[in-house]
Amino acid sequence: MNTVMTWSVLLGTSVLCYAIKLVGYLVPARWLANERLQRINSLIPVVLLSALVVAQALAMKTHIVLDHRMAGVAAAFAALMARAPFPVVVISAAVTSALVYRWH
Amino acid sequence: MPHVSRRTFRDSLSVALTVGAYGVAFGAAGVAAGFSVLQTSLFSLLAFTGASQFAAVGVVAAGGAGLSAVVAASLLSTRNALYSLQMAPHLQVTGWRRLVAAQITIDESTNVALAQASHGPEAIRHGFWLTGSGVFLFWNIFTVLGALGAKSLGNPAAWGLDAAVPAAFLGLLWPRLRDARVRIIAGVAAVFALVMTPLLPSGTPIIATVIVAVIAGWRE
Known part of the structure; x- marks a missing residue:
């Protein structure tokens, strides 16, 4: 870079x-x-955000790598299931990921 | 601004403060991705559209090409064109006011503005300008704080910053997943991106998922 x-x-x-x-x-x-344009446009954030979650959690350049990042995203998922507010979601992901990273 | 109702003011300020505070996360993400503090701060000042900013630095952090980062960020911001289309008849702006209005036309300003519709056309305008400029102010302040903070922390992975970004994306995606059909589309896009990761240049699988949106949105 x-x-x-x-x-x-x-x-x-x-x-x-x-x-x-x-x-x-x-x-x-x-x-x-145009209705079709509006429908497609409303779905674009959905597909891009899903792809970004996957890319950021699992991709390292063109490889799939299962590491501390996925642990963090799993914690975020659990927090969202428990209806936690946004900052709690992000912080629990960061803390979990950092702990897994340090203990590896 | 004359006669701003207390309700509009309260709605705008609470959104501006809470959303603006997430600027800390972007500031940290920018520095973690390898952008300087200056570049990260300029990102919030110039691009000023949260999810797209995260996408741009996220693609760079994942080792993607610059062009992939720009395209992913731009695609993610296409909804802003529909927001400006919705706001144009309410704001009736021309000249430099139009140029300023465009920069602060984002999710929050549009949604707060349109939520004031029952309080009249004045309230819509006030909601837009107050929320847009409020988010702009706080988002930029908190971006600088986050960038400086992340710089002083050092290795982003040791502090979990590399997981905070996908977690933020998941948090942004979550409210849209209430609809069962949208959940399926999101799942297909995630699998598609995963399968394409070893096959396409880094960063492009994200952009390629737009095909999923086109196919799913083509018919009702």
Whole structure:
């Protein structure tokens, strides 16, 4: 990882995310009113967030690795099942993962 | 801002504070992924859309290419275009106000604003501006704190930061999983991403799951 890459990611993400926010203020309402487009759009966060959970918990580049991260996510899952608030979910994941990491 | 109702003010501020506080998690995630404190802070200032910011640094942390990070983050923010479409008729903004409104058009500002609908068009506008600028303020302050904190901690894995990010994604996903059909779609996407991990370049399996959303959303 290098500085050029991190700056490119930062600026590329910022420009595109801003442009996307601006779209709705610039185009006529009917352009994005298509029902199919709205249905697909509402599912995009669902599939991306699921994929991100999997990638972050189990992937190391192009390998599947079962390690402390998965223990942390399992703790988060348990916390969510117990209806814990968001900060408790994140903290229990971090604590569990850190403990498994240190004892390995 | 004249005559802001106490209710709108309270709704906006409570959302701004609680959501803004999660900026600590992003600040830590950014530094853990290898971004500098300055870059991590600029991320919140310029990109300012939480889940996408996490996605961008998350893909980089997982060893993905820069382009994959940018594409994943942008795809995750496409819902903001629909939010701005919803807000445009309520705000009726032009010129520089429109440019500012666009930057703070996110989940929270849109949802708080539209929740004020029963209190009239003024309340919708107040809810949007107060929540949007409030989240912006607190999100940025807490990002800097989180980034500085993570930098002083050192090895992110020793503090569980590498597990905190997927846990945060799971927390963001959770409320959407009440619907049985959405749960199945989320499960298919997770399995798809897992199967594709050894087959595709790092970072791209995440983007590839959009195909699952397209197929599932094509028909009612």
